[in-house]
Amino acid sequence: MKLYQNEISSATSRVRIALALKGLTAEALPVTILGEEAESRQAGYRSVNPQGLVPALLTDDGVLITQSLAIVEYLDEIQPQPSLLPETAEGRALARSIALAIAAEIHALLPPRIGLHLKAAFQADADAVAAWSRHWVGEGMAAVETMIADRRQGAFAVGGRPGVADIFLFPQAISARRMGFDLAPWPNIAEIVGRLEAIPAFQVNAPAPRR
Ligand SMILES: N[C@@H](CCC(=O)N[C@@H](CS)C(=O)NCC(=O)O)C(=O)O
Structure with a gap:
């Protein structure tokens, strides 16, 4: 897996915490997000994630998953233990x-x-x-x-x-x-x-x- 991410990003932090709790790893692909010229605002990254946001997870099958809640729930599905969701x-x-x-x-x-x-x-x-x-x-x-x-x-x-x-x-x-x-x-x-x-x-x- 690969994770488009930025170290100051709170939304990226959610995914990195979930990966760590699951004992999973993802190769970090840094994307700058500060300022008018940030990579998140350029056509190159927009062609990856049309929203221009991090995090975005590239699965081993080459599927891109955007939005941290969707990514965290995806990780919970592919690696069910320890579960990140309550039982009821x-x-x-x-x-x-x-x-x-x-x-x-x-x-x-x-x-x-x-x-x-x-x-x-x-x-x-x-x-x-x-x-x-x-x-x-x-x-x-x-x-x-x-x-x-x-x-x-x-x-x-x-x-x-x-x-x-x-x-x-x-x-x-x-x-x-x-x-x-x-x-x-x-x-x-x-x-x-x-x-x-x-x-x-x-x-x-x-x-x-x-x-
Ligand atoms: N709802 C999105 C939020 C993603 C988001 O806003 N990420 C910020 C960093 S924390 C970002 O990429 N910002 C780029 C910008 O504002 O231009 C998620 O949960 O993944």
């Missing part, structure tokens, strides 16, 4: 709800292309883009905290072992902390992230800080 249908639905609350409602408003468009179309400066990001992270993580708190039954976000919800929560929480958020007002998230930081698959595959 309700548990699986909750895990996917939390993953999508992060991927589709928080993270989707933050990547480089969003900031570039806010600058180009609305003359937003760096402070305005940072305030935009802080708004969506603060509001979104507070909602995720409640989603977890309302149904929590084990040591992790959904149940007693790390899974899909944790894989999506961890990089977003690390990135929130780097933006200056204290996790303490979200006690379930803070506790779970503390536990995940002690697990090598999570620790080693956290998104790298932007330099």
